[in-house]
Amino acid sequence: MLKHPLAKPLFFIFCLLPLLWIVANAVFGDLGANPVETVTHQTGDWALRLLLLTLLLTPLKNWTGNPQWIRFRRMAGLFVYFYAFCHFSIWYLADHGLDVLSMLNDIKDRPYITLGFTAFVLLTPLALTSNRWMMKKLGKHWKSLHRLVYLILVLVIAHYLWLVKADYREPIVYALIGGLLLLLRLPVIRQNLLYKQGVS
Numbered sequence: 001m002l003k004h005p006l007a008k009p010l011f012f013i014f015c016l017l018p019l020l021w022i023v024a025n026a027v028f029g030d031l032g033a034n035p036v037e038t039v040t041h042q043t044g045d046w047a048l049r050l051l052l053l054t055l056l057l058t059p060l061k062n063w064t065g066n067p068q069w070i071r072f073r074r075m076a077g078l079f080v081y082f083y084a085f086c087h088f089s090i091w092y093l094a095d096h097g098l099d100v101l102s103m104l105n106d107i108k109d110r111p112y113i114t115l116g117f118t119a120f121v122l123l124t125p126l127a128l129t130s131n132r133w134m135m136k137k138l139g140k141h142w143k144s145l146h147r148l149v150y151l152i153l154v155l156v157i158a159h160y161l162w163l164v165k166a167d168y169r170e171p172i173v174y175a176l177i178g179g180l181l182l183l184l185r186l187p188v189i190r191q192n193l194l195y196k197q198g199v200s
């Protein structure tokens with residue numbers, strides 16, 4: 001199934017669905033009383049969900065012993081960047097009217113913005129180097145660079161936990177899933193507990 005020629009196009013459509021949903025809601029005026037806030041939240045949520053999905057693909061490969069899961073990793077990662085870019089752009093445009101100084105002051109003054117912005121900046125080199133050419137060019141450094149994704153996950157979850165004022169349930173669920181995905185990367189768990197023999 002994962003090898004099927006339609007698997008990748010279908011995954012592309014799956015990643016695009018949140019955007020289509022947001023656009024459809026905008027067209028039909030279904031974005032609530034504060035459309036900018038709704039779109040900021042939805043793009044942030046989908047960037048985080050797809051980030052978790054991206055980090056799930058390697059454990060899935062190891063559990064099932066099927067390397068085909070990795071075929072979807074680059075596309076999922078690029079969609080993380082796409083939704084994070086939309087999230088950032090809406091905030092930059094709506095909150096700061098594209099004023100760089102005002103944006104920098106906000107990044108300096110509000111810790112949850114500092115965290116989100118740092119995550120976004122760190123995501124940029126990962127998106128830029130996610131192609132095969134850069135992979136070859138960077139050699140063994142590519143893997144080290146892409147390990148930044150773990151730090152990005154921590155920053156994004158901290159960003160979410162920090163901005164919430166009352167109901168912590170949703171960010172806590174994401175934090176637990178993210179924590180589990182990070183735990184699965186620990187060599188002791190990777191090698192001894194869950195993984196099929198011969199697959200690293």
Ligand code: HEM
Pocket residue numbers: 037040041042043044045046047048051084087088091113116117118119120156159160163
């Ligand atoms: C330049 C970087 C970023 C800025 C300026 C930013 C800004 C914001 C703002 C203003 C909110 C809404 C806060 C509120 O309504 O009180 C928000 C929420 C959120 N952001 Fe970000 N963010 C950034 C990066 C990121 C990144 C990289 C991710 C994920 C990969 C992310 C995920 C989220 C999530 C999950 C929420 C909560 C959505 C919800 O409440 O449903 N943000 N962000």
